[in-house]
Amino acid sequence: MTDFTEEELALDPHFADQFDRGFRPACQLYLISPPSIGEDFVDRLAEAFDGGRVAAFQLRLKGIDDHAIAALAGPIQALCAEREVAFIVNDSIGLAKRLGADGVHLGQGDGDPREARKVLGPKVQIGVTCHDSRHLAMEAGEAGADYVAFGAFYPTATKETTHRPDPSILSWWTTLFELPCVAIGGITPQNAAPLVAAGADFLAVSGAVWNHPDGPKAGVAAFGAVLG
Numbered sequence: 001m002t003d004f005t006e007e008e009l010a011l012d013p014h015f016a017d018q019f020d021r022g023f024r025p026a027c028q029l030y031l032i033s034p035p036s037i038g039e040d041f042v043d044r045l046a047e048a049f050d051g052g053r054v055a056a057f058q059l060r061l062k063g064i065d066d067h068a069i070a071a072l073a074g075p076i077q078a079l080c081a082e083r084e085v086a087f088i089v090n091d092s093i094g095l096a097k098r099l100g101a102d103g104v105h106l107g108q109g110d111g112d113p114r115e116a117r118k119v120l121g122p123k124v125q126i127g128v129t130c131h132d133s134r135h136l137a138m139e140a141g142e143a144g145a146d147y148v149a150f151g152a153f154y155p156t157a158t159k160e161t162t163h164r165p166d167p168s169i170l171s172w173w174t175t176l177f178e179l180p181c182v183a184i185g186g187i188t189p190q191n192a193a194p195l196v197a198a199g200a201d202f203l204a205v206s207g208a209v210w211n212h213p214d215g216p217k218a219g220v221a222a223f224g225a226v227l228g
């Protein structure tokens with residue numbers, strides 16, 4: 001796979017016509033935590049869950065160590081279990097193991113999906129950041145990832161980003177592969193439609209929910225119309 005350039009991996013539309021997109025469930029919401037949280041966060045999360053169906057929640061806390069995250073995680077993880085929302089830990093295979101999380105999200109510098117699988121076993125979901133790269137996505141799939149994440153599709157204040165994929169990477173992916181794909185980065189109810197139309201299996205969203213002027217319940221509810 002390392003022998004191909006990004007251009008060579010681009011989908012030939014005539015070739016794509018030969019594939020059936022097959023059955024894929026409707027696009028779902030994957031909620032990402034704010035980078036830092038206060039003591040009332042579990043209440044805000046419950047409010048967010050009251051706004052509509054959230055398939056997965058990622059605890060993405062920056063600037064604190066795994067021990068501090070573990071100390072905060074208990075009630076959040078319990079709420080996710082109660083609401084049947086998958087609880088995903090960001091960055092750390094060790095923390096995901098320690099907490100018994102439903103999944104871990106790995107950036108390109110966060111560890112090897114094969115190692116994560118060895119440590120976490122077959123049932124834990126492993127997600128991998130692939131930026132705007134078809135090549136990274138295929139590598140992640142081969143390494144046993146359960147989903148690939150492309151982004152940042154739009155400007156975002158949540159994180160410094162350097163990659164800006166075109167939504168067509170989602171249609172390319174979903175035409176060729178069954179493995180779910182996640183779209184992330186600056187997604188709002190107003191700009192999400194092209195990503196859903198291009199085939200995103202999940203929209204990963206932080207700011208549009210947590211910074212919604214009417215609160216996180218309204219933030220989640222606002223995605224209802226675009227997700228259907």
Ligand SMILES: Cc1ncc(COP(=O)(O)OP(=O)(O)O)c(N)n1
Nearest residue numbers: 090105106107108129149182184204
């Ligand atoms: C669903 C999802 N996609 C991408 C990322 C980004 O992960 P990473 O590149 O490791 O950056 P940080 O989130 O760790 O800053 C993600 N967390 N979740």
Ligand SMILES: Cc1nc(C(=O)O)sc1CCOP(=O)(O)O
Nearest residue numbers: 151152156158185186205206207
């Ligand atoms: C955590 C993260 N990863 C990104 C990537 O491009 O890999 S963009 C991003 C920020 C997501 O938050 P918001 O919905 O507020 O933009």
Ligand SMILES: [Mg+2]
Nearest residue numbers: 091106107110
């Ligand atoms: Mg990371």
